Amino acid sequence: MSDRPRTLGELRQSGYQSVSVKQELRRNLIGKLRRGETLFPGILGYDETVLPQIEHAILSQHDMLFLGLRGQGKTRMLRMLVTLLDEAIPVVVGSEIQDDPLAPLSRYARDLVAVKGDDAPVEWIGRDQRYHEKLATPDVTIADLIGEVDLVKHAEGRHLASEDVMHFGLIPRSHRGIFCMNELPDLSPKIQVGLFNVLEERDVQIRGFTVRLPLDLCLVFSANPEDYTNRGRIVTPLKDRIGSVIRTHYPLTRELGMEITAQNAWGDRDGAHVVVPGFMAEVVEETSRLARTSPHVNPASGVSVRMSVANYENMVSSAERRAILAGAATAVCRVSDLSQLAASTRGKLELLMSEEPGQEDRLLERLIQEAIKNVFDQRFTTKQFRNFVEQFEGGRTLELHDRMTPGEVLKAVDGFRGFRGQIETAARELAPELQTGETEEGLLAAVAEFVVEALHSHNRLNKTPKSGRSVYGS
Incomplete structure (x- = not known):
């Protein structure tokens, strides 16, 4: 000047x-x-x-x-x-x-x-x-x-x-x-x-x-x-x-909400390279969208886009932490990482019901299950995994948690006849670009957890929380 x-x-x-x-x-x-x-x-x-x-x-x-x-x-x-x-x-x-x-x-x-x-x-x-x-x-x-x-x-x-x-x-x-x-x-x-x-x-x-x-x-x-x-x-x-x-208004579509979240969330980490499969990003955004229409959430307060951003970042952090503890260079986000979303959701939901201890966390858990169910139903049906569900009827159980490495998850599900082939087919449907190289095993573990949790949300499997772990059974 x-x-x-x-x-x-x-x-x-x-x-x-x-x-x-x-x-x-x-x-x-x-x-x-x-x-x-x-x-x-x-x-x-x-x-x-x-x-x-x-x-x-x-x-x-x-x-x-x-x-x-x-x-x-x-x-x-x-x-x-x-x-x-x-x-x-x-x-x-x-x-x-x-x-x-x-x-x-x-x-x-x-x-x-x-x-x-x-x-x-x-x-x-x-x-x-x-x-x-x-x-x-x-x-x-x-x-x-x-x-x-x-x-x-x-x-x-x-x-x-x-x-x-x-x-x-x-x-x-x-x-x-x-x-x-x-x-x-x-x-x-x-x-x-x-x-x-x-x-x-x-x-x-x-x-x-x-x-x-x-x-x-x-x-x-x-x-x-x-x-x-x-x-x-x-x-x-x-x-x-x-x-x-x-x-003004919230994003009119799930895809647009995901784009806004990806633009604003911090996903590039220096602890480990974290990959977020598209279906996991969909679950995070769908959770916020369901919260906005939930009869338990005050509509006058709304559910901010910041909830999606913070939840996305905590999911990435959970996968990053798992990779660091396992000494791995790459991590793929999966359903068990959603257990860490409670901290990033608290305070972002204004409930209409009485503020009892833990009520907000319980609502979030139900919203996540419904989000997984909605994303699953867009691509699959529970009938496709009938053989897998039937194997639990004899009393078998499956235990999963966010600290398990991808190899440990796959080892746990490999005990179920035919399920490995089903998740490989599902992975080709969900994220074919991740089915090669260092992300292949992580993707299969993520798909396995996604399918198992979706079957639980459809009441095909029971889930029992146990010391930070999820035990699935009939």
């Missing part, structure tokens, strides 16, 4: 013209649309639903409220709005509210321009400096957002009737930029009322000062749908002043 104008006179000679921040967002959005650029890189599943709402709101120069449950990418998209701002804009040097040199608002900037004229110093700020964010909490005050009389400035000799004695809050300091208020309903009603003038008149008034500051900014908010209803905690006049309400 060293070659940009450094004084007001140079800025005028350059032909620079000021535009409002909403005109700036609109102009840059139009440019991206014409060039076919992605508006929010990394945001998946919103191309036909959410993104058009955002584009229309920006083209209409609206303030926006992003309405959605937790883990739906609201804050991430709000922060990415800065990519629609210009690379840099000029401001008066020393201004607290990013004054436009061509149209200064604050007393400081007006006096500086009046005294120095074309020699008034100008500096340039990047787009990241033009975004300010505040998490709404009950203790947020009008002084935090709008401003307050600064008693220190008053003690220095400035008169209380002067603008110079004011301390600007976050909203005036966001002048010529974007101000985001996260979780708007958590703001107390009297503070919400304080936003009326900002949204409607674009001005702020501090402690009854007659001075008005016609701010240029784009206001964006986030909220939970439950708090937005008539019984919610956003005052009606404030809702009326917000131009567009953008509804």
